[in-house]
Amino acid sequence: MARLCRKGKGKNMRVIENKKEIDAFISTVESRGGGDDFAIERTVRSIINDVKEKGDEAVKSYTSRFDCENPEYYRVPEVDIIKTYRNYEEEEKEFIAALKRCHTNITAFHQAQKREGYTLAEKSGVITGQRIRPLETVGIYVPGGTAPLFSSVLMCAIPAKIAGVKRIVMTTPPQKDGTANPDVLAAAKLCGVTEIYLCGGAQAIAAMAFGTKEIPRVDKIVGPGNVYVTAAKKLLFGLIDIDMIAGPSEILIIADKSANPAYIAADLLSQAEHDTFASSVLITDSREIAEKTLTELEKQLDDLPRKDMAKSALANYGAIILVGNMDEAVEISEKIAPEHLEVLTENPLEYIGRLDNVGSLFLGAYSPEPLGDYFAGPNHVLPTNGTARFFSPLNVDMFTKKSSYIYYPQAALKKAAEDVILIAEREDLGAHANAVRIRLSGNE
Numbered sequence: 001m002a003r004l005c006r007k008g009k010g011k012n013m014r015v016i017e018n019k020k021e022i023d024a025f026i027s028t029v030e031s032r033g034g035g036d037d038f039a040i041e042r043t044v045r046s047i048i049n050d051v052k053e054k055g056d057e058a059v060k061s062y063t064s065r066f067d068c069e070n071p072e073y074y075r076v077p078e079v080d081i082i083k084t085y086r087n088y089e090e091e092e093k094e095f096i097a098a099l100k101r102c103h104t105n106i107t108a109f110h111q112a113q114k115r116e117g118y119t120l121a122e123k124s125g126v127i128t129g130q131r132i133r134p135l136e137t138v139g140i141y142v143p144g145g146t147a148p149l150f151s152s153v154l155m156c157a158i159p160a161k162i163a164g165v166k167r168i169v170m171t172t173p174p175q176k177d178g179t180a181n182p183d184v185l186a187a188a189k190l191c192g193v194t195e196i197y198l199c200g201g202a203q204a205i206a207a208m209a210f211g212t213k214e215i216p217r218v219d220k221i222v223g224p225g226n227v228y229v230t231a232a233k234k235l236l237f238g239l240i241d242i243d244m245i246a247g248p249s250e251i252l253i254i255a256d257k258s259a260n261p262a263y264i265a266a267d268l269l270s271q272a273e274h275d276t277f278a279s280s281v282l283i284t285d286s287r288e289i290a291e292k293t294l295t296e297l298e299k300q301l302d303d304l305p306r307k308d309m310a311k312s313a314l315a316n317y318g319a320i321i322l323v324g325n326m327d328e329a330v331e332i333s334e335k336i337a338p339e340h341l342e343v344l345t346e347n348p349l350e351y352i353g354r355l356d357n358v359g360s361l362f363l364g365a366y367s368p369e370p371l372g373d374y375f376a377g378p379n380h381v382l383p384t385n386g387t388a389r390f391f392s393p394l395n396v397d398m399f400t401k402k403s404s405y406i407y408y409p410q411a412a413l414k415k416a417a418e419d420v421i422l423i424a425e426r427e428d429l430g431a432h433a434n435a436v437r438i439r440l441s442g443n444e
Contacts, residue, residue: 199215
């Protein structure tokens with residue numbers, strides 16, 4: 001059996017258990033991106049070149065074209081950021097209190113990541129070591145569009161602050177009425193970010209990468225964004241550093257017969273509602289769980305405000321994969337390397353050491369993915385599209401730079417010289433060898 005798709009309401013996800021179809025589905029998910037990559041890159045290159053040549057004039061022109069005709073301002077006045085936050089403290093007390101609790105948890109988790117440099121001193125007098133310093137200036141991109149992600153302000157700014165970054169520059173698109181999103185401003189104030197520019201898309205990335213008269217050049221750009229933002233980060237990497245090449249959101253759930261189908265469906269939908277390219281996958285060894293999850297999806301979809309988007313995502317990039325046992329489930333999960341991975345089994349904690357290719361791991365029935373999006377503490381800026389095989393979640397270390405140092409006294413150099421000269425000459429680099437040899441010749 002390759003599919004158990006039911007016709008009609010909900011248009012359930014495909015259900016597959018054939019290896020060939022599983023591999024084909026994984027390839028489909030990995031190829032997500034939102035269209036012709038070459039066409040997108042051509043468009044983005046044009047935007048980048050415009051910003052490089054015309055600076056703020058180009059950025060403002062694209063903002064008027066794509067976001068709104070008359071933004072209230074370019075740089076958000078600090079007084080407006082403070083005013084927004086104070087208004088929230090009076091009128092949105094529950095929201096601010098929740099935001100503060102999220103801030104506390106995210107801070108505690110990332111504080112534990114902070115590392116110090118080290119020095120290795122040998123009896124011979126040789127000293128080697130490593131220094132770790134924060135980046136000077138970092139840019140944070142906060143998406144607007146279909147769902148302004150003010151939570152990304154916390155996830156990006158908090159580790160940067162802990163690392164010791166001196167200047168944080170934030171760009172975010174204006175709302176359709178030209179104003180700044182107040183939730184984004186409130187989150188920024190809570191995190192101590194006061195330099196905010198109302199611009200979005202590839203033009204905002206280019207502005208931070210090159211620097212304009214009004215927007216400073218940054219050392220690194222972090223934060224999620226659409227395909228144009230991602231393409232701009234990719235094309236400008238090298239001029240500036242970036243966090244990762246991120247694609248559409250995704251969730252994979254490994255579930256056995258003990259799992260609750262209602263929970264599974266709810267969690268699959270929590271990612272499907274992000275956009276039409278989001279991927280939601282269930283891997284289970286229980287046909288009953290598969291069938292009940294399909295029923296639950298039909299039931300829960302009708303109540304979602306973004307149900308059309310979720311339906312499209314499930315139909316195109318969703319699947320229920322039936323396997324013979326949990327070992328097979330782990331094997332397929334490792335191949336997919338998902339952004340978010342939930343384990344809904346009788347003994348979820350036993351999977352911690354078995355699952356290596358994952359952005360963030362959620363264990364047990366009461367650890368739903370949205371807990372990680374906002375509250376628990378681990379970062380929600382995560383690798384997607386299989387890149388969890390080699391990328392890591394955004395972390396404090398990403399906001400630092402490292403350099404090494406070496407000190408050798410004369411006696412130690414004499415002891416090492418023969419090996420260094422041998423290796424240098426073996427590589428046919430005579431000047432390298434001579435730089436050591438000359439120090440042994442008595443030519444003081």
